Amino acid sequence: MSITDVLQIIVNTIEPYNWVFILYFLFVNITYIILIIFSLIYLKGKDDRDVFGLTGLFRSELYAPISILAPAFNEEVNVVASTEALLQLEYHDFEVIVINDGSSDNTLIKLVEHFELYSITNPVHLELEHKPIRSVFKSHRYPNLTVVDKENGRKADALNAGINIASKDLICSIDADSILDTGVLKKLLKAFVEDENVVAAGGIVRIANGCEIENYVVKDVGLPKTYLGRIQSVEYLRSFLFGRIGWDYFKSLLIISGAFGVFDRKYVMKVGGYLHDTVGEDMELVVRLHRYCRENKIEYSIRFLPEPVCWTEVPEDWSVLGRQRNRWQRGLADTLWRHRTMLFNPTFGRLAFLAMPYFVFVELLGPLVEFFGFAYFFITIILGNINYTFAVLFLFSAIILGIILSVLAVLCEEFTFRKYPNLKHILILSMYAFLENIGFRQIHTWWRFKGLFKFIKGDKEWGVMSRVGLSASDQVKQKLSMSKLLKNSGYWITLAVIPFLLFLMVMGLFIQEGFIKF
């Protein structure tokens, strides 16, 4: 039996079910369109951003002050600057807790020297479990700075230690590389003032690559210089400006980014803090909070606010990005599996019938359907038994729809925040919204597909997430790294092959229609 025969058998097996791909395609895109419509409605009515002045509240000790938890693992290069930046935030009552998660470099030494730290012996009540704390330090320079030195146990473990040490009502968890806008805490507080039942709130995460950064403060907003950075700029806009806003509108937000989220400490304690044995601890905590409140009939809300901005560095290396997306997919699968009883369970209201099905059928199983869809498509091209007119029209419609969704996210940005200053930025983003769908999207599907399989195999490894850094010199270093270019040549070839296949399909169509004759 030749390879062609095997491929033919595969095609014959799948063919009666190819309507599944079309239905899935329609379902996914209709869901996205609904989310966009509601996000636009939400954003249009939100031109009240600058009119919320609070004065009296900050004179009271009864309001909710914030503990910022910053886990740090081998961050000797940036830890001093990032902590200094956190200490400069505009807020009346907050503390910064840096958790040195068993770093093997000089992270702790740098902190001790710069902030004139001294060890304290105050006993700590360890309500949440985590790896042992070696020491707790306070600073002679900043009374609101605490540094916790503990054994390595990953981010969730470090955050749990921070929550135990925290003395304020609200906790704000951030990533080591997060850069917060100075007024970010005041803006987030708005969620808690507007609604008395807020147990968690997240802000928008934007990409810091390409921005001009001085002392861990974003001075000038710019676009990343690389292909991957720009593609992710479009992805982040889409994900936050209509994904999160849309779900917030439906009161069904299931994700608050690990890079920046504020939680009511009391509720985090009640649900047992962050889970250690998952790679998607941020989403898992939010879903567990939903579950806890719903099961205990507690009135609550989990909010997303598009105004408070946190800047983060995104990976601009194919392998690192691949590992990140693989981990995200495993984290998603793990969370949905742990809380599978919520799906279509009336106890959980709209979560059970809106958000959970979306995350299961679109985000979780999407790569599976897309992978087999793409595979089926290419096999039929190879075999030549395809109606080129149908295939080309369908594929191009899908691509254009993908571009429309991404360009709409750019439009949302234009409607509201306009962080990108130049017209050139908008044109570049629109172009990358187009490019994303040809090549990158297929590679992304492959990463997520692999993530799903790794989850089934029980892989809970975090994976090495090397960062380049955001200073100008770091960016130069990255540009000079030619070896990475060669190492990632497979991805670049894929990016070239997919447009070529599209070209072949169009040619096939022309031949089929008789426009080209041999």
Place this chain on the structure above:
Amino acid sequence: MLMQIDLDISLTLLYSSMIFLLFLLALILIVSLYLRWRNQVRESLKAALLEKYYPLIFAFLEDELTLNEISDQFSGRGFEYSVFEKLVKDIIDEVSGDDKQKLRSLLFIDKLFSYHFKQLNGNRTAGLLKACNYFSYTRLINYKVIIRLKELISHKNRLVAYMAVSALMASKSVKNKATGLKKIVSRKKISDMAILELLYEFNNTEKNEKDEEIKHLKEIIEDESVPPDNKSIIILAVEELGYYQLQTYLFKLLYNKSEYWQNSEIKGALVVALGKFGYNEAAPYIRQLVMQDNWSLFKAGVIALSSLAGYENLDFLLSQLSEDLQKNEFILRAVLNSGYSQEEIEALFVEPYSTEYSILMDSILQKPLSI
């Protein structure tokens, strides 16, 4: 399924949808570019206005221009007012003394007032919020504004209602301020933070209006239509704001037998407030409460007694140490916070509990208590 559909129909559908999608894409791109262009025009207009207003404001400060002359510069567009207001506010933040007062008067220009009054009488949420913010900041509250603000307290948007009360707090009349406060705290789902902010605005530290404020606060506290969670934060804030004259009044409320006043959230707040006021007459009552089997009242009682301090209260608290480790921890933390040293407390322990307590002591986190 799809296989059964005529291929021609599918192709026609696909052709039409692709054309539609291409048209839509082009439209969205055009709208995006148009918005960017419009925003750039606005930005340049803003820059031009700033360039125009800066010298005018400084000329006004130097007495080279009058309010009327500045007022004449406005053509009546909302955008002009927004830019002008923002600029004046920014400069106010940078200066001090007489200049600050003089600059504030720029915000009283008739045209600005009329513009915001018009917004206040409109329906647009953003306009309402901006207008409330203007009146709150400038404290230009006349009777017409007050009438409209009072209407807005019942607005279905809680943020508008809150901002309207916040603006009412700029009124010179305590009665008006109290009216706003009463209405908003009677609403459900008003956050503790919003109530606190308003109570701090209600509390006038510049003028001595304490007696009148207290009279209205009593009415609010007595009002049983106020949800218990709102009531408890009001009671706690009354203590924090230093309304000492209400101590006895609050103490009497503890004896009110109605279901509303027996609510543990309200009762707990009363007890904590009295403890923090240092109202020693309440100590015997609070001690009784601590002995009852109600966790939230127990916590409130312990906080109150540890705030009252004094050996009698602290000894009583230590006498309440039992088999219940959770209660013990709460008591020990409270006692530690009220000035006892760890050694002093440990010295009080006798066998068979000493080891257990000593472990417990080691696990206590020294931080403020909350109920």
